[in-house]
Amino acid sequence: MRIFEQVEHLGHEQLVFCYSGEAGLKAVIAIHDTTLGPSLGGVRMWPYTSEAEAVRDALRLSMAMTYKSSVAGLDHGGGKAVVIADPRTDKSEALFRALGRFIEGLQGRYIAAEDVGTRIEDMDIIRSETRYVTGVCEGFGGGGNPAVTTAFGVFRGIQSAADEVWGSGDLAGKRVAVQGLGNVGANLCRYLREAGAHLTVTDIYPERVEAVVGELGAAAVAPEAIYDVECDIFSPNALGAVMNDGTIPRLKCKVVAGAANNQLAEERHGERLADLGILFAPDYVVNAGGVIHVADELLGFNRERMMARTSRIYDNLKKVLRKAREEGIPPFRAADLVAEERIRQVGRIKRVFTGPFFKG
Ligand code: NAD
Helix, strand or coil, X not given: CCHHHHHHHHCCCEEEEEEECCCCEEEEEEEEECCCCCEEEEEEEECCXXXXXXXXXXXXXXXXXHHHHHXXXXXXXXXXXXXXXXXXXXXXXXXXXXXXXXXXXXXXCEEEECCCCCCHHHHHHHHCCCCCECCCCHHHCCCCCHHHHHHHHHHHHHHHHHHHHHCCCCCCCCEEEEECCCHHXXXXXXXXXXXXXXXXXXXXXXXXXXXXXXXXXXXXXXXHHHHHCECCEEEECCCCCCECCCCHHHCECCEEXXXXXXXXXXXXXXXXXXXXXXEECCHHHHCCHHHHHHHHHCCCCCHHHHHHHHHCHHHHHHHHHHHHHHHCCCHHHHHHHHHHHHHHHHHHHCCCCCCCCCCC
């Protein structure tokens, strides 16, 4: 598909190509929708095999950020920067400063944060050229590791889903299978255990499994066996596309809720889960803790406010599930409607003229 066809199809506002030969920078910044406020989204660094692939990724990921921020109640639209480079070998001060200057040139239309292939240190370098960056170190006003907040948000999402299915958000005695024990998964396990849930966990790194088994008394299974675990809740916190033709028939749970982005391999898998009576909590609704965290840094980080907003993921999911019930549609479709509705409503309000009539 041609670039403008894609832009029109997905509803983007702006696509920016950034180049600096000296700094080794080739980047694409996609701004999807700024109705709610400045676009916010991570800087992904990846050795894309083609420029078309990089553009496609920037467009797709920035659009997803619009929906995530909208349902989370943030005053941000969706944006994303992709840098065509290998994060293991191509990082340099010049590259991130050059990107920072391009971001500054957008005057706040896009605000950067960490993503796959970038870290807090990289955001700190971008910050030397622009204020329009978040997810920085604590010395620059950052609030620490956003993944801990993401884990708390997923925990609140699981409580909300439990309330929907069993009439109570109490997780005591509930059996949860957790796939992936990285930054989010390991912290999620702590919240779940504290709430009295029984855990079965897996990861491809045995030392991560051992750490969680040792600390929390979880049971462990091999990575491939996690789909067959008899449980109440299955929580994917590793990879995307894990809800597919091969895995869904194996599930023995009533709820799927986790942090991994794009868990549905295809939309029909969301329909399939609904047909089987399995509540699928849309990933972008429950994994919004990270973006809530970095958005809060832009206001002058306040942990209490940030945690209160993340805690509301419980209500955000409730709203989505209510919509799904009312419309007779699966939750993943209802989430999109809730996101679009807020953008439409706020957009209408923003048409009101607030002055000044005389400029200058
Ligand atoms: P991470 O890289 O720290 O952890 C991922 C874990 O999954 C690793 O321990 C990895 O070994 C494990 N894993 C990989 N393949 C696996 C497999 N086949 N079976 C079992 N385990 C496997 O990443 P993270 O920050 O914990 O994020 C987890 C997921 O949540 C990712 O999909 C990420 O995109 C998404 N997410 C993260 C955040 C955040 O704040 N970090 C926010 C939103 C969404």
